[in-house]
Amino acid sequence: MSTQTISKSSTWRGGNSPFKLSYGKLMMWIFLLSDAFTFSSLLVGYGAIRYSFPSTEISQIESLDLHFAENVQDKFANGADAHHGEHFIPALREAGVFNEIQWPSPDLVFNHFPFAHGLHLPLIFVSLMTLILILSSVTMVLGVEAGQRGDKKAVSKWMLWTIIGGFAFLSCQAWEWTNFITAGATPWANPYGPPTFAALFFLVTGFHGFHVFSGVLLNIIVYINNLRGTYEKRGHYEMVEKVGLYWHFVDLVWVFVFTFFYLI
Template sequence: MNHDAVLEQKKIMESEWGGGKAPFGVSWRKYMMWIFIVSDAFTFGAFLAAYGLFRVTSEAWPNTYEVFTAFPLIPFEAPMLFVAMMTFILICSSFTMALAVSASYKNDRANALKFLGLTILGGSIFLLCQVYEWYHFIHDGASLTGNPWGTPLFSASFFMITGFHGLHVLSGLILLTITALKVKRGFYERRGSYEGVEIVGLYWHFVDLVWVFVFTFFYLL
């Protein structure tokens, strides 16, 4: 066998993609989460694209600044204030999630647990806010088949998109809770890797990112 082939084989055996190891040092768990996120992004992408089409083709689209004006305990109208607050809370929870991941990297169990707890808190508040938002929207007469502000596609796509996102937040909260319990019991410490926290973190950032898109396209624009 010629020398070149041997050299090449040597190079291959040491290379990142040469087999026998994970390219970029990313474990299969993390790959799976990334790939799932890409796939799920297409689900949301399809919803948002459909929403965009409804909006462009509808003769009149309600002005969201006139629709989402409720804020608990405030007697006057505060357009978009509530949803801006929700968005802020969710972004904060993304921030605490990042802190939890970095704490877990330092094997700082107490801080990891603390920031995970804060993330769960933020997520729960967001979800409760969304319940309020839905309650108010329904109270004002919106349903899947109609609403007082015009085309029923408005309320239907609102319920569909925020509902689908809310389901994601809910499952994220469940995942976070499980992860937090595992951190508390020292599962990751024993394993020697806090990767689980990082993976849930990826999912949580994704859910937040989707919300930013929903917020931009549905509420702001």
């Protein structure tokens, strides 16, 4: 194999890179496009199935006080620190809000926040998760920028923050799953309503969570390689950019999981 120059009669005739990208980075873009198709198929399936169920009507819940710590104690006498689901779900099933026909409103399902037992706090925790992921995307792109300047120390610093952000997000997701599972949800059963809701939740957030997990592993590999001076020796920090592309993609997917699963 030699580095002979092939005659460049036109951009697309070989011998140069039409996109002005290295092989690895172009392949990362193509992989991300195919991965975007995979996630799109999940979200398209979710959208179609979710709208084949009627939604929870506002009139069903506006008369209910959803802060269960204070007022449902008398009715269920479980004590203030009993698990949220223990009286919340039976009460809402009794009120006819959670049933097998209507799709449960996500703000009635994901309304927990750590250390705030029994309070109805919809969307707050998942917004925090979104913030964590956006922040870790920012630290990643700062690492990429440091790599473009060849600043090894700064790359280490920002990669470490990105890894911490990734673990923080995964921990939040583990907490969210734990709440949902201890309430009795499995891929084939759902105390909040139709079982399909739980199945799709586990499938889509699980698939995304696995991407985050793989991203954290890749980030750790890049972090260690950088500490060992691999990229300094190689003369460029393109590997940081490639892994960064993947990490931003994971953030991008979360933007849409957040939109379709929690907002809509």
